[in-house]
Amino acid sequence: xxxxxxxxxxxxxxxxxxxxxxxxxxxxxxxxxxxxxxxxxxxxxxxxxxxxxxxxxxxxxxxxxxxxxxxxxxxxxxxxxxxxxxxxxxxxxxxxxxxxxxxxxxxxxxxxxxxxxxxxxxxxxxxxxxxxxxxxxxxxxxxxxxxxxxxxxxxxxxxxxxxxxxxxxxxxxxxxxxxxxxxxxxxxxxxxxxxxxxxxxxxxxxxxxxxxxxxxxxxxxxxxxxxxxxxxxxxxxxxxxxxxxxxxxxxxxxxxxxxxxxxxxxxxxxxxxxxxxxxxxxxxxxxxxxxxxxxxxxxxxxxxxxxxxxxxxxxxxxxxxxxxxxxxxxxxxxxxxxxxxxxxxxxxxxxxxxxxxxxxxxxxxxxxxxxxxxxxxxxxxxxxxxxxxxxxxxxxxxxxxxxxxxxxxxxxxxxxxxxxxxxxxxxx
Amino acid sequence: xxxxxxxxxxxxxxxxxxxxxxxxxxxxxxxxxxxxxxxxxxxxxxxxxxxxxxxxxxxxxxxxxxxxxxxxxxxxxxxxxxxxxxxxxxxxxxxxxxxxxxxxxxxxxxxxxxxxxxxxxxxxxxxxxxxxxxxxxxxxxxxxxxxxxxxxxxxxxxxxxxxxxxxxxxxxxxxxxxxxxxxxxxxxxxxxxxxxxxxxxxxxxxxxxxxxxxxxxxxxxxxxxxxxxxxxxxxxxxxxxxxxxxxxxxxxxxxxxxxxxxxxxxxxxxxxxxxxxxxxxxxxxxxxxxxxxxxxxxxxxxxxxxxxxxxxxxxxxxxxxxxxxxxxxxxxxxxxxxxxxxxxxxxxxxxxxxxxxxxxxxxxxxxxxxxxxxxxxxxxxxxxxxxxxxxxxxxxxxxxxxxxxxxxxxxxxxxxxxxxxxxxxxxxxxxxxxxxxxxxxxxxxxxxxxxxxx
Numbered sequence: 001x002x003x004x005x006x007x008x009x010x011x012x013x014x015x016x017x018x019x020x021x022x023x024x025x026x027x028x029x030x031x032x033x034x035x036x037x038x039x040x041x042x043x044x045x046x047x048x049x050x051x052x053x054x055x056x057x058x059x060x061x062x063x064x065x066x067x068x069x070x071x072x073x074x075x076x077x078x079x080x081x082x083x084x085x086x087x088x089x090x091x092x093x094x095x096x097x098x099x100x101x102x103x104x105x106x107x108x109x110x111x112x113x114x115x116x117x118x119x120x121x122x123x124x125x126x127x128x129x130x131x132x133x134x135x136x137x138x139x140x141x142x143x144x145x146x147x148x149x150x151x152x153x154x155x156x157x158x159x160x161x162x163x164x165x166x167x168x169x170x171x172x173x174x175x176x177x178x179x180x181x182x183x184x185x186x187x188x189x190x191x192x193x194x195x196x197x198x199x200x201x202x203x204x205x206x207x208x209x210x211x212x213x214x215x216x217x218x219x220x221x222x223x224x225x226x227x228x229x230x231x232x233x234x235x236x237x238x239x240x241x242x243x244x245x246x247x248x249x250x251x252x253x254x255x256x257x258x259x260x261x262x263x264x265x266x267x268x269x270x271x272x273x274x275x276x277x278x279x280x281x282x283x284x285x286x287x288x289x290x291x292x293x294x295x296x297x298x299x300x301x302x303x304x305x306x307x308x309x310x311x312x313x314x315x316x317x318x319x320x321x322x323x324x325x326x327x328x329x330x331x332x333x334x335x336x337x338x339x340x341x342x343x344x345x346x347x348x349x350x351x352x353x354x355x356x357x358x359x360x361x362x363x364x365x366x367x368x369x370x371x372x373x374x375x376x377x378x379x380x381x382x383x384x385x386x387x388x389x390x391x392x393x394x395x396x397x398x399x400x401x402x403x404x405x406x407x408x409x410x411x412x413x414x415x416x417x418x419x420x421x422x423x424x425x426x427x428x
Numbered sequence: 429x430x431x432x433x434x435x436x437x438x439x440x441x442x443x444x445x446x447x448x449x450x451x452x453x454x455x456x457x458x459x460x461x462x463x464x465x466x467x468x469x470x471x472x473x474x475x476x477x478x479x480x481x482x483x484x485x486x487x488x489x490x491x492x493x494x495x496x497x498x499x500x501x502x503x504x505x506x507x508x509x510x511x512x513x514x515x516x517x518x519x520x521x522x523x524x525x526x527x528x529x530x531x532x533x534x535x536x537x538x539x540x541x542x543x544x545x546x547x548x549x550x551x552x553x554x555x556x557x558x559x560x561x562x563x564x565x566x567x568x569x570x571x572x573x574x575x576x577x578x579x580x581x582x583x584x585x586x587x588x589x590x591x592x593x594x595x596x597x598x599x600x601x602x603x604x605x606x607x608x609x610x611x612x613x614x615x616x617x618x619x620x621x622x623x624x625x626x627x628x629x630x631x632x633x634x635x636x637x638x639x640x641x642x643x644x645x646x647x648x649x650x651x652x653x654x655x656x657x658x659x660x661x662x663x664x665x666x667x668x669x670x671x672x673x674x675x676x677x678x679x680x681x682x683x684x685x686x687x688x689x690x691x692x693x694x695x696x697x698x699x700x701x702x703x704x705x706x707x708x709x710x711x712x713x714x715x716x717x718x719x720x721x722x723x724x725x726x727x728x729x730x731x732x733x734x735x736x737x738x739x740x741x742x743x744x745x746x747x748x749x750x751x752x753x754x755x756x757x758x759x760x761x762x763x764x765x766x767x768x769x770x771x772x773x774x775x776x777x778x779x780x781x782x783x784x785x786x787x788x789x790x791x792x793x794x795x796x797x798x799x800x801x802x803x804x805x806x807x808x809x810x811x812x813x814x815x816x817x818x819x820x821x822x823x824x825x826x827x828x829x830x831x832x833x834x835x836x837x838x839x840x841x842x843x844x845x846x847x848x849x850x851x852x853x854x855x856x857x858x859x860x861x862x863x864x865x866x867x868x869x870x871x872x873x874x875x876x877x878x879x880x881x882x
């Protein structure tokens with residue numbers, strides 16, 4: 001069995017699965033249950049000055065009858081006294097010394113506030129800190145969370161202040177509610193962050209009840225934006241992780257967060273540069289027991305690939321992620337329909353005909369039977385047909401051999417610049 | 429080439445597994461429909477306690493190896509059970525979705541994962557570190573195999589003694605191929621053998637090796653010998669050549685080339701348990717033109733599973749309820765020509781709690797048939813039980829209290845050999861669970877600890 005243990009900026013845990021700072025890590029009772037179930041670590045629900053919460057806090061978005069494709073919440077940081085949390089962290093760490101406990105922290109952007117809280121937490125034996133610069137609702141209105149996480153200078157300064165007081169590694173958790181996450185990630189690195197984690201939740205309104213006209217959720221007839229997470233945000237999170245992972249200025253480990261629901265999602269985040277992952281929504285949907293398949297599936301995957309340590313796959317796909325300008329313009333794939341497998345729903349035809357490049361013909365065979373065929377010369381290789389196809393193996397995207405050598409947009413522009421000095425405008 | 433060749437070819441097709449497995453897409457969609465209940469009733473309904481939501485979740489996450497392991501950990505004959513369990517009475521019957529939409533196809537999903545493990549030649553378990561203790565198991569059916577698997581994981585040196593040419597017992601010989609192909613049973617056997625379990629086939633305990641020798645040579649002995657042949661009906665004509673023992677009848681279709689002698693024939697099957705259904709559907713697939721089950725009680729009392737009964741009806745098997753055979757008729761050359769029956773009526777409940785059928789005098793009638801199959805239950809290996817010198821009640825081994833201990837402290841028993849009369853039909857899955865529990869009991873006993881399972 002492969003070694004699943006990780007070392008993220010000096011924080012060790014028996015496996016890469018941590019519970020994210022959220023309702024599941026609200027108390028010692030919960031975190032201990034999680035560790036018993038097999039979680040490798042937990043980021044304790046954000047510590048700070050206790051707040052008041054509202055009633056009616058969560059909402060989920062389903063998709064075609066499946067529940068919890070996305071999840072929205074307006075719950076704030078811990079509403080329990082700091083001493084209670086610290087006592088429970090101490091007890092939990094004592095019972096589970098090999099598991100990682102990270103204290104999520106959020107205070108006002110003042111040096112003395114950061115020094116004060118870090119010093120109080122230091123004594124209870126946490127393995128590290130995660131600075132919550134991401135919470136998008138409520139706390140942001142008070143200048144904390146995402147509000148400070150959106151200002152690179154505040155990210156840098158607060159990281160620096162936390163680092164001044166901390167003897168344990170400091171992870172900076174970033175908000176996705178920003179145009180370019182690498183800017184704040186770089187700011188965290190400049191402030192001395194030992195690692196970064198992303199993403200926190202995305203500003204969201206889960207829905208509007210079309211009968212009562214209330215927001216979903218609502219608090220006595222009034223709503224406010226929440227933070228969006230769950231499977232629906234995974235592609236957004238994965239890109240942000242990848243953008244940071246491939247940025248040479250962001251040379252610290254990444255803890256990946258955002259819609260990770262199973263071991264396969266985990267592998268994707270690891271390949272894209274996460275040293276470990278944090279999970280919340282999937283646990284909230286099914287309970288801590290999901291970790292059994294997370295561990296088992298990851299372990300079987302590594303064994304099957306002959307990889308001895310999970311750390312060996314971290315970042316393996318990062319070199320394959322680049323700018324559009326570095327993609328080969330001469331690479332060509334086309335769709336090919338396997339008529340023996342095709343069930344003739346014609347969804348590929350109408351998708352192509354109406355919304356792509358009109359290259360799938362509906363034809364009749366000599367016996368009068370219907371079949372579909374791609375005019376490969378007109379196919380641009382967009383994948384749309386294979387995306388809408390409901391049957392596995394009915395449409396393959398085939399790589400064509402090309403006589404032309406690979407050439408990227410950037411190479412092309414360089415070449416054109418070299419011979420004619422034409423200026424080429426392009427719209428990104 | 430004889431004229432019968434094309435028909436023979438299609439006979440073989442008839443004995444291929446009737447139900448196709450789920451496609452990957454079907455399995456994915458069905459597994460994602462599972463609610464992944466906590467403290468799920470399906471787990472409690474499974475005699476072996478398979479963590480069903482967990483194995484289904486692993487199909488959804490494409491961790492099929494993990495899924496198969498979850499199944500096989502709890503049930504060493506989980507691939508067979510995926511096919512032969514009365515799921516509508518067990519896991520699927522307990523599925524909470526019965527109260528909401530429709531239950532998850534647990535049996536088919538279980539088959540999907542175990543089929544994957546079979547096709548991908550997965551070895552799911554490793555033998556435990558040897559503890560120096562030796563256990564002999566008599567019989568390699570579901571109970572014996574399960575006990576062997578668990579003991580091997582615990583580090584015991586296990587030797588199974590099997591009278592037949594091949595291991596697997598009921599799963600290898602007793603269940604029709606179109607429901608349970610032999611290859612499935614053999615895979616389960618291989619899984620157990622891969623844990624250094626020795627299986628001595630063609631070795632009949634009581635003949636080739638004595639009971640005393642086993643109790644002398646081993647630290648413990650498990651009697652998992654199942655049941656024997658079908659008893660006689662006790663009526664005139666039953667020694668005719670075309671009167672068959674259902675167990676032997678089914679076994680012949682799994683061990684010999686399929687015969688074409690039943691093509692176009694009329695067959696009667698006496699009894700209405702799962703073996704009767706197997707014999708009847710086997711007859712249909714061997715080409716019999718007309719097959720009727722004769723049962724002295726009604727559909728309500730029959731012990732065959734509902735899905736077996738449904739399957740038989742779909743296969744075109746007819747049912748003569750409240751009918752008892754009184755005589756098998758033959759012509760001058762000794763060929764069966766018919767079966768004389770008498771109509772029955774149910775009176776008050778007997779000792780076993782089932783209403784006793786009594787004949788209606790003067791109601792005799794004849795069903796014209798070319799062959800008769802006896803499927804009225806199975807007799808017991810009384811001789812072998814007595815060789816072990818253990819207490820039994822008419823061939824049913826008597827156990828101490830809630831345990832699997834017999835009256836000989838070295839001898840344990842599980843499976844059909846402990847299955848009492850009038851309890852319906854023993855299930856493969858129950859035998860598997862008994863095998864597991866017997867193994868744990870032996871482990872506790874041999875380690876000298878008190879049997880106190882938390």
